[in-house]
Amino acid sequence: MNSFRYQKAGNISEALKWSKESQAYYLAGGTDLLGKIKTERIKPSVLIDLKKIPGLRGISFYDDRAEIGPLTTIREIEISPQVKERLPILSSASGKLGSVQVRNKATIGGNICNAAPSAETVPALLCLDTVAEIVGPTGVRQIPLDYFFIGPGQTILQNGEILRKLIVKVPPTTSRGIYHKLSVRRAMDIAFVGVAVLLEVVAGKIAHARIGLGAVAPVPMRVPQAENLLAGNFLSKELITDAAYITAQSCQPISDIRASADYRRLMVKSLIEKALWQISTTIELPGGEVK
Amino acid sequence: MRQIKFRVNGVMQSIEAADNQTLLDILRERLHLTGTKKGCDEGDCGACTVLLNKQPVNSCLVLAAEVDGCEVITIEGLANEEKNDPIQQAFVDCGAVQCGFCTPGMVMMTHALLEETPNPSEEEIRNFMEGNLCRCTGYVKIVEAVQTAAARRLPEGGGECD
Secondary structure, X not given: OOOOEEEEOOOHHHHHHXXXXXXXXXXXXXXXXXXXXXXXXXXXOEEEEOOOOOOOOOEEEOOOEEEEOOOOEHHHHHHOHHHHHHOHHHHHHHOOOOOHHHHHHXXXXXXXXXXXXXXXXXXXXXXXXXXXXXXXXXXXXXXEHHHOEEEOOEEOOOOOOEEEEEEEEOOOOOEEEEEEEEOOOOOOOOOOEEEEEEEEEEOOEEEEEEEEEEOOOOOOEEOHHHHHHHOOOEOOHHHHHHHHHHHHHHOOOOOOOOOOHHHXXXXXXXXXXXXXXXXXXXXXXXXXXOO | OEEEEEEEOOEEEEEEEOOOOEXXXXXHHHOOOOOOOOOOOOOOOOOOEEEEOOEXXXXXXXXXXXXXXXXXXXXXXXXXXXXXXXHHHHXXXXXXXXXXXXXXXXXXXXXXXXXXXXXXXXXXXXHHOOOOXXXXXXXXXXXXXXXXXXXXXXXXXXXXXX
């Protein structure tokens, strides 16, 4: 590995100060960063370890929201009984990232800030209306996660800003969420399509819909057109087909070593249909089953 | 260089390490604990798995500087001079060791799995150990070894391999 200095930040202002150095990188779990350094895709002068900064790790639940520290490990999120109960879609997506060893080290903040289009936790977080709280030299700002990503590996973070907190909306108990991942190899591979669907259903009618996609556009994305189509309606066969079609039309996949753009688009349609059908079987409809 | 103090297999160690050295490299090259293997060196193969504060991690993806003040258990920490650890013995008894390169990582993962799930199903075993590759592809025997080790730890005993 190329040489670099390692510095352990004790607080945010120390980290912000050190980040001014050229080629300074923040270190969270490091499962992605160390790989990039070993293969010389990046050449840091200094790694600023954020793990000892107080208050950046842990999960707290409030009435209608959860606050997640960005340095919480993926494994902690995956196995937390409260996350399983109240944010099952996030628990499920977390369990699909890497291996147990990787998840014990990797953090949710790292997964977000790396800004991989395939970032495993992000489609679920988008469905949960997650807000990113960011701290920088000029103060604190809050940004919906929808606006956090600007390209592969690129985020709105600037001037050494640090993701300080994730504020996640806890959906009502009438909600149903599903995350589907497709990868060439089931384990230890990144998604070539990630699809998250979250519906709140009241008396059989969709009160609230969210669709989040990964690996099928330069950034993880929501699909407002399909969400709007779903909201306010009963889940019918036609609606499922239309929502899946619109979602597939909205994404912008590329062809690469893992899958072609056409295949990705086809799989988005197929997985959205599958997720909506699966959700439809778990909700009670006044008129019985979906026809 | 920096001084790093951490507990390895129950013994306090204080060693000098460069900022860009990994935990894997200091375990093997400074402490001569070569049971922990270097396979891919990028977190894909699991051969370098150790327990860091009781949790299994890829030691190739941990900087030495990060473990200052931590507790690390390697494969050498499970057995003693005279006797195999029961998990190691199950691997031997079931023929789950071929070339042996993946075995330390597999044994460490089995240890971690049985701590949290004493009686895992085959699916749970395969899911938990999906980050450990066996280049001899001897997975069937490895799963049997985990099941055997689990059964032998249960109060009712049993669990012999076929």
